[in-house]
Amino acid sequence: MRKKxxxxxxxxxxxMLFSACGQAAPTPAPQPATPSASxxxxxxxxxxxxxxxxxxxxxxxxxxxxxxxxxxxxxxxxYENYGIIMQRVPMDIGDILNKLMGERQAGISGGDIDVVWIxxxxxxxxxxxxxxxxxxxxxxxxxxxxxxxxxxxxxxDFGTYIGGMQVPYGRAQxxxxxxxxxxxxxxADARELLEMARxxxxxxxxxxxxxxxxxxxxxxIIYEIVGFDALFDAPNDEQAIYEVIRPALxxxxxxxxxxxxxxxxxxxxxxxxNDMFTDGIINxxxxxxxxFVAAGILAGEFPETxxxxxxxxxxxxxxxxxxxxxxxxxxxxxxxxxxxxxxxxIQITKYDARNWGDFPxxxxxxxxxxxxxxLEAVDNGIGILSAAELQNSRLPEVQAYKIPIIDRLxxxxxxxx
Amino acid sequence: xxxxxxxxVFISCAPLLVLAVMTVSTFWPYPALLPEIMSWExxxxxFVQNDQTLNAAVTSILLAVSVAFITLMIAVPxxxxxxxxxxxxxxxxxILVLLPIIVPGIAVTIxxxxxxxRLGLTGTxxxxxxxxxxxxxxxxxxxxxxxxxxxxxxxxxxxAVLGAGPAFIFRRVTLPQIIPGLLAAFTLSFxxxxxxxxxxxxxxxxxxxxxxxxxVPHIQGGQTHIAAVYSVLLIGAAVLSLSMMEHIVRRxxxxxxxxxx
Amino acid sequence: xxxxRLSKITPYILILPFLCMMSFVFAGGLLQAVVQSTGYMPxxxxxxxxxxxxxxxxxxxxxxxxxxxxxYIAFVSAALSVSLGVLIAFAVDKxxxxxxxxxxxxxxxxxIPHIVVAILVIQxxxxxxxxxxxxxxxxxxxxxxxxxxxxxxxxxxxxxxxYLYKQAPFVTLTVFTVLKGLNKxxxxxxxxxxxxxxxxxxxxxxxxxxxxxxxxxxxTFAFAFGAFEIPFLLRSPARLTLPILAYFDYRSPxxxxxxxxxxxxxxxxxxSLSFIVVYMWLLRAMTRRGMEGGGFL
Numbered sequence: 001m002r003k004k005x006x007x008x009x010x011x012x013x014x015x016m017l018f019s020a021c022g023q024a025a026p027t028p029a030p031q032p033a034t035p036s037a038s039x040x041x042x043x044x045x046x047x048x049x050x051x052x053x054x055x056x057x058x059x060x061x062x063x064x065x066x067x068x069x070x071x072x073x074x075x076x077x078x079y080e081n082y083g084i085i086m087q088r089v090p091m092d093i094g095d096i097l098n099k100l101m102g103e104r105q106a107g108i109s110g111g112d113i114d115v116v117w118i119x120x121x122x123x124x125x126x127x128x129x130x131x132x133x134x135x136x137x138x139x140x141x142x143x144x145x146x147x148x149x150x151x152x153x154x155x156x157d158f159g160t161y162i163g164g165m166q167v168p169y170g171r172a173q174x175x176x177x178x179x180x181x182x183x184x185x186x187x188a189d190a191r192e193l194l195e196m197a198r199x200x201x202x203x204x205x206x207x208x209x210x211x212x213x214x215x216x217x218x219x220x221i222i223y224e225i226v227g228f229d230a231l232f233d234a235p236n237d238e239q240a241i242y243e244v245i246r247p248a249l250x251x252x253x254x255x256x257x258x259x260x261x262x263x264x265x266x267x268x269x270x271x272x273x274n275d276m277f278t279d280g281i282i283n284x285x286x287x288x289x290x291x292f293v294a295a296g297i298l299a300g301e302f303p304e305t306x307x308x309x310x311x312x313x314x315x316x317x318x319x320x321x322x323x324x325x326x327x328x329x330x331x332x333x334x335x336x337x338x339x340x341x342x343x344x345x346i347q348i349t350k351y352d353a354r355n356w357g358d359f360p361x362x363x364x365x366x367x368x369x370x371x372x373x374x375l376e377a378v379d380n381g382i383g384i385l386s387a388a389e390l391q392n393s394r395l396p397e398v399q400a401y402k403i404p405i406i407d408r409l410x411x412x413x414x415x416x417x
Numbered sequence: 418x419x420x421x422x423x424x425x426v427f428i429s430c431a432p433l434l435v436l437a438v439m440t441v442s443t444f445w446p447y448p449a450l451l452p453e454i455m456s457w458e459x460x461x462x463x464f465v466q467n468d469q470t471l472n473a474a475v476t477s478i479l480l481a482v483s484v485a486f487i488t489l490m491i492a493v494p495x496x497x498x499x500x501x502x503x504x505x506x507x508x509x510x511x512i513l514v515l516l517p518i519i520v521p522g523i524a525v526t527i528x529x530x531x532x533x534x535r536l537g538l539t540g541t542x543x544x545x546x547x548x549x550x551x552x553x554x555x556x557x558x559x560x561x562x563x564x565x566x567x568x569x570x571x572x573x574x575x576x577a578v579l580g581a582g583p584a585f586i587f588r589r590v591t592l593p594q595i596i597p598g599l600l601a602a603f604t605l606s607f608x609x610x611x612x613x614x615x616x617x618x619x620x621x622x623x624x625x626x627x628x629x630x631x632x633v634p635h636i637q638g639g640q641t642h643i644a645a646v647y648s649v650l651l652i653g654a655a656v657l658s659l660s661m662m663e664h665i666v667r668r669x670x671x672x673x674x675x676x677x678x
Numbered sequence: 679x680x681x682x683r684l685s686k687i688t689p690y691i692l693i694l695p696f697l698c699m700m701s702f703v704f705a706g707g708l709l710q711a712v713v714q715s716t717g718y719m720p721x722x723x724x725x726x727x728x729x730x731x732x733x734x735x736x737x738x739x740x741x742x743x744x745x746x747x748x749x750y751i752a753f754v755s756a757a758l759s760v761s762l763g764v765l766i767a768f769a770v771d772k773x774x775x776x777x778x779x780x781x782x783x784x785x786x787x788x789x790i791p792h793i794v795v796a797i798l799v800i801q802x803x804x805x806x807x808x809x810x811x812x813x814x815x816x817x818x819x820x821x822x823x824x825x826x827x828x829x830x831x832x833x834x835x836x837x838x839x840x841y842l843y844k845q846a847p848f849v850t851l852t853v854f855t856v857l858k859g860l861n862k863x864x865x866x867x868x869x870x871x872x873x874x875x876x877x878x879x880x881x882x883x884x885x886x887x888x889x890x891x892x893x894x895x896x897x898t899f900a901f902a903f904g905a906f907e908i909p910f911l912l913r914s915p916a917r918l919t920l921p922i923l924a925y926f927d928y929r930s931p932x933x934x935x936x937x938x939x940x941x942x943x944x945x946x947x948x949x950s951l952s953f954i955v956v957y958m959w960l961l962r963a964m965t966r967r968g969m970e971g972g973g974f975l
Binding site: 418419421422423425426428429430432433435436439447448449450490491492494495497498499502503504507508510511512513514515516517518519520521522523524525526527528529531532533535536547548550551554558559560563564567598601604605608611612614629632633636641644645648651652655656659 | 688689690691692693695696697699700702703704705706707708709710711762765766768769770772773783784785786787788789790791792793794795796797798800801802806808810811812814815822843846847851852855856858890897900901904906911920921924925928939940943944946947950951954955958
């Protein structure tokens with residue numbers, strides 16, 4: 001896998017070089033001021049001057065677990081340590097990017113957002129549109145201290161070279177779940193999924209892309225049918241990508257008549273899929289949050305016999321990140337906040353399914369004994385896969401710019417047929 | 418006919434009952450008719466774990482009231498002009514009035530944001546109030562035009578003939594006649610304001626946090642029960658402030674015998 | 679003399695605050711949308727100005743089927759809302775005898791935000807919703823999947839139910855205002871001349887209400903044609919209304935999709951506008967023939 005990533009890195013670099021020359025590429029945005037060396041020192045004076053200021057954190061706020069963790073663990077401990085007030089604003093990344101684009105076009109330098117929760121295609125867009133500040137990872141001490149310098153996820157996001165423009169926040173992976181009291185075994189691969197759907201017509205479905213998770217499910221099926229390499233190596237061209245993934249789309253068309261509502265319609269969001277699973281309309285659900293079954297059982301939404309599973313060949317995983325907008329009003333405080341969020345102690349509280357159940361970004365090897373003990377003490381309950389099982393089945397993402405193309409091809413060839 | 422009316426009253430109100438049940442149902446598997454486990458858990462998340470909630474409720478109400486006043490101050494003269502005056506470009510203005518309803522929100526969001534940035538109004542309460550008014554205006558102008566149409570301008574003309582000044586005419590002749598219509602337009606503008614989401618975010622930039630800003634992410638995230646708690650709060654705040662408003666107005670003007678509202 | 683001059687500029691003074699609002703805030707937004715729909719976004723390195731995004735839209739099968747679907751949703755929901763709303767307006771008119779509570783309650787849907795209406799419609803009409811549970815309890819269905827799919831369905835039934843709930847009272851409110859104003863003058867005359875209540879309604883009241891009903895229909899149609907929240911939350915991914923289609927382009931991380939989003943939005947606006955212009959033109963023709971009323975719009 002490591003080797004794959006160095007190839008990936010090289011490919012991306014080449015692609016970026018070419019796209020920079022191509023006419024379709026956006027003009028390089030006026031480079032926002034990069035932090036100078038003199039600023040780099042974290043003096044006591046600086047910290048003192050930040051005391052009492054406010055730093056804002058903008059990102060998806062659709063889960064009260066996540067919100068509560070940010071408000072009552074992160075913000076509280078951050079205020080205790082630094083005396084800086086962290087304000088969380090719940091907002092979808094699409095709205096955030098559009099807000100920043102408006103501010104770019106109006107040419108204003110003082111914005112509202114200090115830290116933004118982002119990844120994948122959105123990072124790719126934000127980077128190309130000049131909406132981000134940086135590179136700044138050299139200002140985040142814990143980045144070098146606790147993160148693995150050999151882990152490609154710390155330097156590539158959906159095949160986009162990060163270049164110090166964002167810092168890992170947590171790790172996600174697509175996982176499936178089924179109720180063991182309803183299903184006697186789980187599909188080990190896409191073929192078995194088709195078999196099971198054929199035996200139980202109407203009891204399976206998936207979320208329609210361009211939903212984030214539904215889109216990952218479709219890519220996972222593509223990996224199953226044509227393999228990651230084929231898709232990764234495909235040129236950045238709609239027709240070429242179509243040729244490559246066509247067997248997978250044919251597979252999904254073959255699956256279609258056995259799905260819920262005979263595939264005439266699909267759930268539009270993971271939330272709907274999960275509700276349908278809870279109410280027993282369908283046998284299988286999925287999520288990008290690998291511990292979602294534990295959280296669902298804890299909340300009493302899922303039966304206790306619910307179990308997480310992945311395909312034998314593995315499931316897609318990706319990392320989510322934090323970035324700083326070009327016009328962040330309190331950048332210094334933003335760096336402190338990002339640094340604080342990746343401290344192992346905070347990351348471990350995030351790992352607890354009672355708080356959130358999001359995988360930490362640190363390298364376990366770099367933890368001290370106390371931190372390791374703390375990590376091991378987290379008991380995430382039942383129905384889930386171990387961190388090792390997930391790590392071993394983790395598959396990489398393809399290039400960010402291919403994702404909207406794949407989504408569109410699915411809509412055209414599977415949904416609209 | 419009477420039966421139909423009561424059926425409709427039931428249809429209007431029954432969903433609110435469903436909403437109330439949603440806020441307390443922690444476990445409600447199919448096909449149970451009522452939740453099997455009920456608790457105040459979601460209220461705990463909304464009121465205890467999130468300390469922004471009460472401030473947001475206050476902001477929502479203050480904002481909606483300001484929007485309603487701004488809207489009326491613009492809509493009343495505009496409606497007056499459109500019903501009782503003839504002027505060049507009247508038809509054009511009538512179409513202009515409808516534009517905020519007709520043009521899809523997303524088309525104007527970024528452009529409006531840029532305009533507001535240039536006016537220095539982003540991130541402020543006033544800026545958000547102005548942008549909300551923009552979307553309340555078509556409805557308010559429509560209602561007030563209907564009202565002016567129904568009232569006519571004979572009394573005003575008579576008063577003018579008798580030598581009354583415009584300020585006097587407005588206060589003593591026009592206002593008492595249009596009060597119920599004003600209340601209706603106020604209610605509608607208020608309601609439009611409290612429901613605004615994207616505009617609040619784009620112009621408020623996250624500095625103006627309303628209940629809707631807290632509510633919508635939970636709908637996107639599928640946490641409809643928490644969204645239901647926010648909805649109850651939102652509807653409660655609206656009903657409370659609107660009935661207070663109506664009560665106050667009724668103390669000064671008796672409009673039992675006037676038709677609309 | 680002076681006074682006459684003043685009365686000439688009075689309407690312009692009265693309309694001025696509204697015009698300021700439109701030109702300082704809204705015009706900028708609209709202009710931006712039109713400019714971006716031609717593909718011109720200089721800050722992001724897009725300089726080509728052309729109509730190709732419009733051409734692409736109208737040659738795209740998905741856009742065309744969305745166009746018809748949006749038209750169908752907006753038309754059916756506006757027609758149903760107006761019929762029901764007018765019916766309730768008559769009912770309210772008949773039953774308004776001191777019962778102030780239910781008189782207030784019928785307006786409840788007006789203050790419930792669209793997004794909340796959407797989640798309630800799901801809770802009530804989905805396959806595992808309240809109605810399905812009641813039918814199950816009555817042994818009419820044996821399984822949740824026996825219940826027809828009314829939400830997230832290709833027919834858009836859930837979307838139309840939500841609009842009906844939200845818009846019917848709005849129609850009632852508007853129509854009732856005018857209805858009350860009419861009663862005094864013409865209905866009594868008709869009754870004195872011996873018309874029965876059926877005749878009064880169909881020969882006198884409804885024709886007098888016609889312009890109001892038509893204009894209310896147009897407003898609800900235009901609203902449903904360009905609205906976003908309800909179709910977004912209740913949609914089937916296989917059938918998208920135009921505003922949702924525009925929204926996906928707008929929210930797409932691909933910058934080059936923005937002009938398509940704007941072109942779709944401009945198209946939506948132009949369609950709604952042309953309906954309204956045609957209506958105004960018709961209304962003027964009718965008024966010239968001596969028909970009264972209409973009021974605003």
